[in-house]
Structures are given as structure tokens and as C-alpha cells.
Amino acid sequence: MPTDRSFQAENARERERLKTLLERLSDADLGRSLGHGWTVADTLVHLAFWDLRAVTLIDRFEKNGVSPSPIDIHPVNDAIQALGRSIPRRAAARLTIDAAETVDRRIEAMPDRLIDAVAAAGSPFSLERHVHRAEHRDEIERTLRGSA
Numbered sequence: 001m002p003t004d005r006s007f008q009a010e011n012a013r014e015r016e017r018l019k020t021l022l023e024r025l026s027d028a029d030l031g032r033s034l035g036h037g038w039t040v041a042d043t044l045v046h047l048a049f050w051d052l053r054a055v056t057l058i059d060r061f062e063k064n065g066v067s068p069s070p071i072d073i074h075p076v077n078d079a080i081q082a083l084g085r086s087i088p089r090r091a092a093a094r095l096t097i098d099a100a101e102t103v104d105r106r107i108e109a110m111p112d113r114l115i116d117a118v119a120a121a122g123s124p125f126s127l128e129r130h131v132h133r134a135e136h137r138d139e140i141e142r143t144l145r146g147s148a
Contacts, residue, residue: 002112003112003115003116004119005115007127007128007130008104008107008108010128010130011104011107011128011129011130011133012104013130014129014130014133014134014137015097015100015101015104015129015130015133017133017134017137018047018096018097018100018133018137019097019100021137021140021141022044022093022096022097025040025093025144027089027090029144030044030089030090030092030093031089032143032144033143034139034140034143035143037081038081039084039089040089040140040143041084041087041089041092041093042080042081042084042085042092043084043136043139043140044084044092044093044095044096044136045080045081045083045084045087045092045095045096046077046080046081046084046136047096047099047100047132047133047136048092048095048096048098048099048100049076049080049099050125050132051096051099051100051102051103051129052099052102052103053071053125054103054106054107054125054126054129055099055102055103055106057069057124057125058103058106058107058110058114061114061117061118061124062110062114065117066114066117066118066120066121066124067121067124068121068123068124069124069125100129100133103129104129107127107129115127
């Protein structure tokens, strides 16, 4: 049975949609609140972190095989939010796109056996990066529409 790589087109499509959105945002937009203490820029740092974590896991899996990688999501996200405040807004936007491009290229280069192993493991990370990107892109767009 061939390896399903259909998600890669969705990853690329959502990465481009996110990039298009970020190119039109002002610095004020990047500082806009999304609620619960998160700004647009903080949320972008959050996206970048999770994509870069996936890159790190791909490196590990290529060397040592796929294994669980448990993480306590809520404290990690709280730390990301705090770190996000120290990153200039425009740099957060660039970091987000750079991280998305990096993880997408790494996933595209993964051999079928590794794609299949990650998919079978279920939760070291999701190969379908587009889902997380779309969730936050939609959240940002809703916020900006509501304040226009």
C-alpha cells in the first residue's frame, strides 16, 4: 500500500495562506489581542515553536526511529506565550513562515517508511501541519474582521 502524502499539498496551501495573511498585517495588527492574554504575535511564536519541535523530532526519528515524545502542552504553551513577548512582532511573523517552510520541506523529504511510522505512532507530532496553522489563521482573521 503506497504511503499517503496527500497532506503535503494541504500543508503547502495553508502555509501560503498564512504567509499571505502575515504579509498584509501591520505591526498594530500583530499586537492585537486574541483573548486570554495572547496577541497575534504570541500566537505566531506558538505556531513557530510547534513546527520547529516537529523538525527536531524528525531529526531524532531519522537517527533513532520513531518513539513517543510526551509533552505537557499547557505549561509549554504558557512558556511560549511569555517568550513571545520578547520577540519583536515582525520577527515573530518571519519566524513563523521560516519554521513552516522548514518543517514542510523536511516532511516532504522524509522517506515513506518514516512517514508511515510517524503516522502509525499517532502522537509524537502531526504530519498534517496545516490543521494547526488553519486553526490559528482563522482565529486571527476572525479577530481582525471583528475589530475592523
